[in-house]
Amino acid sequence: MKPLLELESVEMAYGAIQAVKGVSLLVRPGEVVTIIGANGAGKSTLLKGIVGLEPLARGRLLVNGQDCSRMPAHQRVGVGIALAPEGRGVFPDQTVRENLMLGAYTSRRNPARVQTLIEQEFERFPRLAERQSQLAGTLSGGEQQMLAISRALMSEPKLLLLDEPSLGLAPLIIVDIFRSIRALRASGLTILLVEQMANQALAVADRAYVLETGRVTLEGSGPELLRHPAVRAAYLGTH
Amino acid sequence: MSGLRHLGASVAFTVAAGAGAAALSNDYYLRIAFMMCIYYLCGAGMNVLVGYAGQKSLGQAGLFAAGAYGVALLTIRTSMDPWLALVLAAVISGACGVVIALPSLRVKGPYLAMVTLAFGIVVEKVVSEWTDVFGGASGLFGIRSMTWGGVPLTMLQWVWLALAISLLTHLLIRNLVSGRIGRALLSLQADEIASASVGVRVYRAKVMAFVVAAVTCGIAGALVAQQNQYINSDFITFHLSIFILLMVLFGGVGNIYGPIVGAVLLTVIDSALSSWPAVQHFAYGALLLFALFVMPGGVMGVITPWLARRTKRIAEPAPCSDIALRFSDDSTGELLSVQGISKSYGGVKPAQDVSFRLQRGQVYALIGPNGAGKTTMINMLTGLVRPDSGQITFAGRDAVGMPPHTICSLGMGRTFQNLRLFGELSVLDNVMLGRHSRMRGGFLSSLLALPLARREEALARSRSMDLLGLVDLAHLAHAPAGSLSYGLQRRVELARALATDPQLLLLDEPAAGLNPQETSELGDLLLRISRMGLTILMVEHHMDLVMRISDRVMVLDYGVKIAEGSPAQVQANPRVIEAYLGSDAALPSVETIAA
Numbered sequence: 001m002k003p004l005l006e007l008e009s010v011e012m013a014y015g016a017i018q019a020v021k022g023v024s025l026l027v028r029p030g031e032v033v034t035i036i037g038a039n040g041a042g043k044s045t046l047l048k049g050i051v052g053l054e055p056l057a058r059g060r061l062l063v064n065g066q067d068c069s070r071m072p073a074h075q076r077v078g079v080g081i082a083l084a085p086e087g088r089g090v091f092p093d094q095t096v097r098e099n100l101m102l103g104a105y106t107s108r109r110n111p112a113r114v115q116t117l118i119e120q121e122f123e124r125f126p127r128l129a130e131r132q133s134q135l136a137g138t139l140s141g142g143e144q145q146m147l148a149i150s151r152a153l154m155s156e157p158k159l160l161l162l163d164e165p166s167l168g169l170a171p172l173i174i175v176d177i178f179r180s181i182r183a184l185r186a187s188g189l190t191i192l193l194v195e196q197m198a199n200q201a202l203a204v205a206d207r208a209y210v211l212e213t214g215r216v217t218l219e220g221s222g223p224e225l226l227r228h229p230a231v232r233a234a235y236l237g238t239h
Numbered sequence: 240m241s242g243l244r245h246l247g248a249s250v251a252f253t254v255a256a257g258a259g260a261a262a263l264s265n266d267y268y269l270r271i272a273f274m275m276c277i278y279y280l281c282g283a284g285m286n287v288l289v290g291y292a293g294q295k296s297l298g299q300a301g302l303f304a305a306g307a308y309g310v311a312l313l314t315i316r317t318s319m320d321p322w323l324a325l326v327l328a329a330v331i332s333g334a335c336g337v338v339i340a341l342p343s344l345r346v347k348g349p350y351l352a353m354v355t356l357a358f359g360i361v362v363e364k365v366v367s368e369w370t371d372v373f374g375g376a377s378g379l380f381g382i383r384s385m386t387w388g389g390v391p392l393t394m395l396q397w398v399w400l401a402l403a404i405s406l407l408t409h410l411l412i413r414n415l416v417s418g419r420i421g422r423a424l425l426s427l428q429a430d431e432i433a434s435a436s437v438g439v440r441v442y443r444a445k446v447m448a449f450v451v452a453a454v455t456c457g458i459a460g461a462l463v464a465q466q467n468q469y470i471n472s473d474f475i476t477f478h479l480s481i482f483i484l485l486m487v488l489f490g491g492v493g494n495i496y497g498p499i500v501g502a503v504l505l506t507v508i509d510s511a512l513s514s515w516p517a518v519q520h521f522a523y524g525a526l527l528l529f530a531l532f533v534m535p536g537g538v539m540g541v542i543t544p545w546l547a548r549r550t551k552r553i554a555e556p557a558p559c560s561d562i563a564l565r566f567s568d569d570s571t572g573e574l575l576s577v578q579g580i581s582k583s584y585g586g587v588k589p590a591q592d593v594s595f596r597l598q599r600g601q602v603y604a605l606i607g608p609n610g611a612g613k614t615t616m617i618n619m620l621t622g623l624v625r626p627d628s629g630q631i632t633f634a635g636r637d638a639v640g641m642p643p644h645t646i647c648s649l650g651m652g653r654t655f656q657n658l659r660l661f662g663e664l665s666v667l668d669n670v671m672l673g674r675h676s677r678m679r680g681g682f683l684s685s686l687l688a689l690p691l692a693r694r695e696e697a698l699a700r701s702r703s704m705d706l707l708g709l710v711d712l713a714h715l716a717h718a719p720a721g722s723l724s725y726g727l728q729r730r731v732e733l734a735r736a737l738a739t740d741p742q743l744l745l746l747d748e749p750a751a752g753l754n755p756q757e758t759s760e761l762g763d764l765l766l767r768i769s770r771m772g773l774t775i776l777m778v779e780h781h782m783d784l785v786m787r788i789s790d791r792v793m794v795l796d797y798g799v800k801i802a803e804g805s806p807a808q809v810q811a812n813p814r815v816i817e818a819y820l821g822s823d824a825a826l827p828s829v830e831t832i833a834a
Contacts, residue, residue, distance in 0.1 A: 014722055015722075017718070017722065036754070037754075038726075038754060038756070038757060039724045039726025039727055039752065039753060039754070039757060040723070040724035040727050041724075044724065044725070086725065086752075087657070087725075138587075140608070140609040140610035141609035141610070142609050143609075164752060167751055167752055168609075168656065168748055168751045168780065169609060169780060170606075170607070170608045170609050170780050170819055171780060171782055171819065171820055171821055172608065172819060172820065172821040173608070173609060174780075175821055196752055196753060196754040196755075196757075197754075197755070198754055198755065199755070233756075234756055235754050235755065235756055236755055236756070
């Protein structure tokens with residue numbers, strides 16, 4: 001099947017520091033793919049490159065076969081890429097509903113559609129419906145993460161990028177978040193997930209890449225990598 | 240550049256400039272050279288205020304006026320020595336600097352700029368309308384100026400005097416900003432809450448920056464008044480305030496050489512355009528707009544990367560034993576006691592009658608669902624949030640109502656949940672800021688680079704490098720903190736908190752963003768730090784970490800303490816499982832998934 005997202009030898013740098021050193025990966029429609037790796041391995045940088053928040057120094061980025069390497073970030077939303085960023089990045093001084101409406105900025109000329117999408121998200125996360133007129137900054141961490149995911153879904157993406165959805169959340173809430181990711185996967189959405197909770201991430205993923213100091217050092221199916229001795233030693237904390 | 244080389248180069252540059260001035264025969268050119276020095280003086284202080292402390296002022300003309308009219312009135316109305324009058328004028332404008340600093344303690348950004356703007360306009364109106372005292376547009380005549388051997392100074396001598404004062408100002412300001420105080424000012428610009436939490440006295444540092452800017456500007460004003468022997472209200476215009484700010488921005492804000500470049504270039508451009516008064520203002524504005532558009536960092540912002548080609552050598556710290564890094568003796572007993580503390584924000588109650596005690600040398604964990612009030616608790620302990628009621632006793636002192644920097648210097652260090660690093664500063668500077676409250680060198684010893692300040696600076700540097708070695712970040716010491724990944728930034732924050740010499744270390748989610756392996760390494764590090772004599776209280780969600788390293792665990796839910804005990808007791812507590820851990824007692828383990 002034609003890949004939805006394809007990276008070809010992508011390199012990225014912050015000034016003199018090269019953060020991503022020739023990464024090639026692909027995500028097929030309907031797959032959940034996860035990238036695991038230590039801190040500073042370049043995972044978040046790579047996601048920023050995919051959504052266009054940081055430029056690619058070299059290499060190509062293809063979405064549905066179309067070269068998007070130089071496309072500005074706001075247009076990439078239009079071709080179907082959406083990111084729920086690390087640290088959630090909700091707009092704290094706007095209400096839950098307003099945050100969602102901003103997520104549907106690309107369909108702003110179609111209020112009826114926006115309304116339908118909001119209703120859909122409220123169905124997905126009933127907590128957000130209860131809190132729709134509350135300022136996003138007053139939500140708890142777990143609710144903010146739900147909002148960040150919902151806001152990303154408002155642009156009706158083909159590919160959802162999740163950067164550390166479990167960050168700073170209580171154990172009970174992490175279970176909820178991964179349950180939502182499983183539900184999204186069941187609905188047929190394609191997901192690229194960066195997550196420090198490697199065991200959780202590998203358990204939901206069809207395939208996974210291990211990123212070390214800016215390079216892909218391992219790839220395989222989720223269960224394969226879960227059993228891989230090197231992965232267990234380095235990322236799962238079991239010796 | 241090292242201190243001696245810089246001193247030599249600065250003196251050589253000034254002597255060359257003085258000799259160059261001697262070669263100019265024409266008073267017109269000498270006057271341009273004199274004005275370069277005057278504008279440099281205004282810019283040098285302004286650079287400390289804008290470039291380091293990050294406070295914008297549009298009222299510098301008012302301070303210029305304070306110096307100019309101060310010296311005028313002192314020499315006309317009294318028989319005071321003109322040199323002494325110059326010094327007193329600097330004092331007067333310094334006092335005015337305190338006055339315009341006061342609003343900066345309450346308002347920020349554009350609002351502060353508006354307040355300083357108003358100050359400038361008020362001064363302008365006072366000197367032009369209060370003619371009995373200030374002479375208005377007809378001005379004050381008969382200002383006495385300095386003499387050399389009984390003879391009034393020639394124009395060339397005026398240039399030399401201005402050059403000498405500029406050199407002295409440059410050297411003093413460089414001393415001031417290159418160490419403890421410069422770092423503190425830069426930290427204000429980045430994050431005042433973090434500054435206070437590492438022990439910087441935020442208000443005092445701001446006032447100091449305003450006073451430095453006021454004094455240099457006042458000296459400049461006084462020199463102009465004495466050289467002209469006349470001053471009137473036409474000198475004091477809003478245009479002057481703007482010119483001073485633009486000069487700093489154009490030269491390169493936050494760069495010690497920026498004001499020199501700005502003053503020289505803009506004075507030359509100003510004089511060159513003065514032959515065409517019709518286009519002067521237009522050309523001038525267009526040029527500046529263009530320049531700032533293509534060089535947002537000013538002229539120095541363009542040049543510096545070229546000069547900085549030489550890569551900085553990174554001194555690897557010698558492996559440092561844990562003993563050398565010890566934080567406190569092995570005293571035991573109670574370090575912190577919290578009694579019946581409550582806080583509410585309207586209907587939300589993040590703390591309701593919470594009490595607990597921390598014994599020295601133990602590791603405590605505070606857990607609970609998101610929104611349970613854990614971070615609010617840390618903010619109350621560190622003085623950022625004042626509790627509505629209840630008592631906090633830290634190291635035998637009542638800590639309620641103490642400002643954060645005082646609590647920090649009593650021995651409480653903290654990290655923040657959402658990272659409050661000074662992103663533009665290097666990793667090493669961030670950690671050295673943690674030493675701020677432990678360094679005794681004050682304003683004067685920094686200004687004069689006294690041995691005390693230099694010795695302390697070296698000590699702070701080596702201690703900070705040791706701490707960076709402890710958290711395994713020594714190789715990144717000179718990288719900007721903001722360029723590091725999330726997890727590494729957390730380690731910088733930890734080192735910065737350790738640099739404050741805490742007895743109690745408060746960690747707000749230290750393992751957020753770490754993978755299980757890194758979390759386990761963090762656990763090792765925290766245990767090691769705890770054995771160095773530190774008491775630790777951490778807010779954390781990673782149960783493996785909490786259960787492994789804590790001696791005692793406290794659980795908050797909706798602002799109420801619902802459990803406290805050993806890790807095993809808490810883990811088995813049904814209320815905790817229901818509120819926090821989840822019914823199937825946490826997440827599926829690796830083994831069950833992989834099996």
